[in-house]
Amino acid sequence: MFTKYEEALNWIHATRTFGEKPGLKRMEWMLGKLGHPEKKFKSIHIAGTNGKGSTLAFLRNMLEANGQIVGTFTSPYIEMFNERVSVNGEPLSDDEILRLANTVYPLTEELKKIDLGGPSEFEIITMMMLIYFGEGHADVVLIEVGIGGLYDSTNVINPVVSVITTIGMDHMNLLGETLSEIALNKAGIIKTAIPVVTGKIGKEALEVIEQKAADQDSLIMKYNKDFFVTKWQTLPTWGEQFVFEDDFMRLSPIQIEMLGRHQVENAAVAIEALRVYSHETGLAVNHEKIRSGLKNTFWPGRMEKINDQPLLILDGAHNEHAIKTLVETIKKNFAQQEVSIIMAAMRDKDIQGMADQLQSIPNCRLILTSFNYPRAAGIDDLNKLMLKNGTVIEHWQEALVESLNEMDENGVVIVTGSLYFVSEVRAYIKVANKK
Template identity: 55%
Template sequence: MFNTYEEALSWLHSGLKFGMKLGLERMGWLMKKLDHPQKKIKAIHVAGTNGKGSTVAFIRHILEETGLSVGTFTSPFLESFNERISIDGEPISDAEVLRLVNLIYPLCMELAETDLGSPTEFEVVTAMMYAYFGEGHADVVLVEVGIGGQLDSTNVLTPVVSVITTIGLDHMDILGNTLPKIAQQKSGIIKPGVPVVVGKVTDDAFESITQTAQETGSKVYRLGTSFTISKWQTTPNWGEQFNFEDDDIFLKQQQIQMLGRHQVENAAVAIEAVKQFSHTLGLAVSHSQITKGLKQTFWAGRMEKISDRPFIVLDGAHNKPAVTALVQTLKDDFKGQPIQVLFAALKDKEISEMLDLFATVPELTLTATSFEYPRAASAEEIAAQTSHSIEVIDDWKTALATLLNEVGSEGILLITGSLYFISEVRRLFFDQ
C-alpha cells in the first residue's frame, strides 16, 4: 500500500513494463472483485481512430448545460495524470488517485498470482475509473476507448449509446491492416440493442460496423445519412459555423471554437449521440443547451492557438488520418500564409506518409525534432523517411527557439505530432 500520491503514481507507471496485453479476462476478473462498478453507471462509450477526445468534449459541454454532472475518462493526459478521470472538466484530486490506487493495488497483486498474469497500466487505470464512477460521483460517464474497441479494457461496459467517430489506418499491428478490419475491431463496442452513432467513415468500413450492429440488433445513425451538416463555413474569429439536421431537429448556424471541417463532423456526431442518449433515458435537451454547449467546447492541444504574436498553434496530429485533417485545415484556413512546422512523432507511426502530406501545403517549411519518451523517433529518423526538404534539430527546445526567431509577423508556427510531445510543449508555454 502507498502513503503518498507520488508513490502511487510511480507504481502505476512502472506497469509500463507489463506492456500491452489485449483481452478482457483480467478486466473481467477485476470488475468481479469490485462488485461490477461498470454496471452502476450510465455511460456513452466512444471509439474511433481520431476525434474521440473532441467528440467527448462536445458531448460533455452539451450535457453539462442540461444540469447533469458529467464524468470523463480520456487519454493521454496533457498536464497531469489526474485529467484522465474528471468530472465536469475538473480532474480528480491527488488524494482520490491515492485512494483508488490503494483500492486496486492488492487486487493487482492477487491477479498477478493467477494464470491471467499482471494487469497493464491501462487496465489498472480503467479499473480505477470504473471503481470511482461506480460510487456515484457523476450522473453520466463518457468513456473513451484506449485502442480498438472489442478487446479494449474499457469494453466491459454496456453503455446507453455507443459512438464510433472515424476509422483510419492506425495501430495496424494490433487492429489489422485494412479499414474494414479496423472497423470490425472498433465495432466490438456495440452492445445488444444499444444505438450506435457513426461519424465520417468509408463505405467498406461502414459495412463492417453495420454487420456487427445487425448481429446485436442495434440501430445505426450515420453522419451524412441519418444526420447531416450543411452551410459549413469558417468564422472570422477562429472557429466554424454549420447547420445540423436529422429526422427530428434542425439547428441553424451552430458555432464551435475549434478549427477544421473534422471538428464540425465531431460536433455533429456529438449532437446525435446526445440526442440518442436523451431519447433512451427520457431526458429533455433543448436546442439552446446544444448551441451553448457547442460554443463553449474547448479541447487542449487540438488546433489550439496559444499566442497571437507570434502566431503559435498546437495540434496533436499524431497519425496519418489526423495529419490529413490538419493539412486540409491549413489549406482551407491559412492559404497564402507562410507556415513553419515543428514536428515530432512516435517510431511506430506512418512518418513517411505524414511528411508527404505536409509537403502538399504551399509555403510550408518543416523542422523535425524529438523529445524524451521511450517510443519517440529521433529527428534524424524522421528526416530519413522523406526526400522532401526538412530541417533537423534533435532538441525540441532549441528547435522551438530557432523557429520563434524565424517566424515573421505574417507567419504561423505550428507545433504538431505526438500528443506526448504536445503535452511537453504545452507545459513549457503555460509554466512560463
C-alpha cells in the first residue's frame, strides 16, 4: 500500500500500457469484487477517432449550466494526471488519488496470481474512476473511451446515451486496417436499447454503426440526417456561430469560442446527446443555459490561442484524420497569412502522410521536431522522411523561438501533433509567461 501520492502515481505509470490479454474480464472481475460501482451512477459514453474531448467539454458545460454536478473521465491529461478524473472541471485531489490507488492495488495483486494476469495502466485508472463515481460524487459522468470501444476498459458501463463522434484511420494495429473494422470496434460501445448519437461519419463506417445499432435495437440519431447545423459562419473575433436544429428544438444563434468547422460538428453532437439524455432521464434543460454553456466551453490544446501578435495556436492533431481537419481550418481562416507549423508525433503514426497534408498548404512552412517521450518519433525517424518544403529541427524549443522571431505581427505559428507534445509546449509557455 502507498503512503504518498507520488508513490501511487509511480506505481500506476510503471504498469504496462496494455493488459496481457485483450478483453474486459479483468475489469469485470475487479468490479465484481467491489460490488459493481459502475452500476451506481448515470453516464454518457463517448467514443470516436477524434472529437471525443471537445464533445465531452461541450456536454459538460451545458449540463453544468443546467445545474448538474458533472463527473468526467478524459485522456490524455494536459497539465496534471489528476485531471483525468474531475468533477465540474476540478481534478481530484492528491489525497483522493492516493485513496483510490490503495483501493485498487490489492485487487491488481490478486489478479496477477490468477490466469487473467495483471491489469494495464488504463484499467487501473478506469477502476479508480468507477469506484469514485460509484460513491455518488456526481449527477452524471461523461466517460471518454481510451482506444476503440469494444475491448476498452470503459466498456463495462451501461450508459444513458452512447456517442460516436468520428471514424478515421488510427491505432490500426489494435482496431483494424479498414474504416469498417475500426467502426465495428468503436460501435462496440452500443448497448441493447441504449440510444446512440453519431457525428460526421463517412458512408462505409456509418453503415457498420447503423447495423450494430439495429442488431442492438438501439435508436440512432445521425448528424446531417436527424440533427443539422445551418447558417454556419466564423466570427471575426475568434470562434464560430451557427444554428442547431432537430425534430424537437431549434437553437439560434449559437456561438462557440473554439475555432473550426469540426468544433461546430462536435458541438452539434453534444447538443443532440444532451437532448437525448434529458429525454431519457427527465432532466429539464433550458435553451438559454444550453447556449451559455456552449459559449463558455474551453478545451486546452484544441485550436487554443496562446498569443495574438504573432498568433500562436496549440492544436493536438495527433493523426491523419485530425491533420486533415487542421489543414481545412488553416486554409479557411489563415489563407492570407504566413503560417509556420511545428509538429512532433508518435513514431507509430503515419508521419509522412501527416507531413504531406501540411505541406499541401501554399502559405505554410513545416518544421518537424521531437520531444522527451518514450513513444515519440526521434530525429533519426524524421530525417528519413521526404520533405518538400519542410525542415527538421532537433529541439522544439529552438523551433518555437525561431518561428516566433521570424514572424511579423500578422503571422501564425501552430504547434501540433501529439497531445503529449502540445501539453509539454503549453507547460513551457505558461512558465515562460510567468517570468
